[in-house]
Amino acid sequence: MKIENPKSPIVGKLQGIHLFHYDAAACAQRVRFALHEKGLVRGREVKFDADDPTSCAGQDGAWVSRQVSLAKKEHLTETYAQIQPNLVVPALVHDGELHIESMDIIAYLDEVFGGTPLLPKHDAELMADAQALTDLGKELHRSIRFVTFRWGLRGLARLSNKEENQLKALLRNGQDGEKLISFYEGYNSQSIPDTVYVDHLEKLNSAFKDLEQRLQDGRAFLTGDDLTMADIIWAMKTLRLIECSYPFDELFPAYTAWFKRISERPSFREGVMGKHKIMSKTFRVKAHVENLLGIGLKQEVLKRVA
Ligand SMILES: N[C@@H](CCC(=O)N[C@@H](CS)C(=O)NCC(=O)O)C(=O)O
Incomplete structure (x- = not known):
């Protein structure tokens, strides 16, 4: 699901793919699995709320990892609420566009990237x-x-x-x-x-x-x-x-x-x-x-x- 006019000022600054996720969260793991099936590997780690130009840059052939620690309750912060209004991981930003809902994100990745097809649309x-x-x-x-x-x-x-x-x-x-x-x-x-x-x-x-x-x-x-x-x-x-x-x-x-x-x-x-x-x-x-x-x-x- 694409979110129009996201509240967070960070989103619009992000280039390439940035994934807001948590290593142990099953919903985020689904998206990481799909990204790797699409040939996009894990790139650099950035604080989830970092918005300086270096952190916001994209990375060729990779997704930028923005961990939102569920253990530290980082998802229950005002900053994250402006990114993911349901307060859950994952959220994915691609060239300044925000997507939420893991299975919708996977469908989006399938539409936009090559690699393993994940939706059997031909049949x-x-x-x-x-x-x-x-x-x-x-x-x-x-x-x-x-x-x-x-x-x-x-x-x-x-x-x-x-x-x-x-x-x-x-x-x-x-x-x-x-x-x-x-x-x-x-x-x-x-x-x-x-x-x-x-x-x-x-x-x-x-x-x-x-x-x-x-x-x-x-x-x-x-x-x-x-x-x-x-x-x-x-x-x-x-x-x-x-x-x-x-x-x-x-x-x-x-x-x-x-x-x-x-x-x-x-x-x-x-x-x-x-x-x-x-x-x-x-x-x-x-x-x-x-x-x-x-x-x-x-x-x-x-x-x-x-
Ligand atoms: N429907 C959402 C569900 C996301 C979801 O529930 N994420 C869990 C991790 S798997 C979460 O962030 N939970 C936060 C909490 O339980 O406090 C999706 O598929 O993206």
């Missing part, structure tokens, strides 16, 4: 299938949020009172398109009933069962022999859940083999994992310990998926 049936799987992925984005906050981040992502007030103030005149206010109100006060978390987990379990089934005919990717945007959205959900110890390998063999194929691509190794490797390992070790303690996601899923 209406394939395109409809890829779109339907992408839409399901978008619909279940909230479920990933609930499951990863409950069994992955646990209390770690709670906002202080000051941060919660800041979130509300920044979204007051906006649309809160990601329903952050109601989510954080419940999560911070620990008032979300466990049934709600479990319900989100069940929705994901059921989607993975279906994806496993479609891959059992031996196809390489979710919609057939070629990678599409549907693979991108589902692969990043899968990575995030693997980091929380979701037992794909025990339950879904064809899906596990599909994810291995995706994770061996240079775009995944460099674009997604690159600087995220240490954090990813840390999440996995943490999840392993939680399973040893009997409170992990793995046990929760195995209890529910027959």
Whole structure:
């Protein structure tokens, strides 16, 4: 989605491609994966709000990395709110034009750049299938949020009172398109009933069962022999859940083999994992310990998926 007349004075100054992202955020990883499939590699690192001429310059064959630390709550600042009105990552600027919504950004990149085609526009049936799987992925984005906050981040992502007030103030005149206010109100006060978390987990379990089934005919990717945007959205959900110890390998063999194929691509190794490797390992070790303690996601899923 292109944002006309962005409020931020920084946007118009940016040349080439600048990505506002966070290494560990699945929605930003999708876009990094797509950028690398398009032959655009990670370029220099710049503070997200830097607006001096050197920082704003473009970089040939590369995208400029502007990390917005979700851990430090940099997304809950006035400066970032002027760039991404929903207060989430990613946001992408191309030659002064601002784009938000990860899957729209991927469609835009596909339109504008060569490299691997990501939308099978040449085949209406394939395109409809890829779109339907992408839409399901978008619909279940909230479920990933609930499951990863409950069994992955646990209390770690709670906002202080000051941060919660800041979130509300920044979204007051906006649309809160990601329903952050109601989510954080419940999560911070620990008032979300466990049934709600479990319900989100069940929705994901059921989607993975279906994806496993479609891959059992031996196809390489979710919609057939070629990678599409549907693979991108589902692969990043899968990575995030693997980091929380979701037992794909025990339950879904064809899906596990599909994810291995995706994770061996240079775009995944460099674009997604690159600087995220240490954090990813840390999440996995943490999840392993939680399973040893009997409170992990793995046990929760195995209890529910027959
Ligand atoms: N629909 C948006 C969702 C973006 C989104 O939810 N981003 C998450 C990271 S994956 C975020 O920034 N969350 C901030 C928070 O939870 O406080 C997109 O696809 O770009």
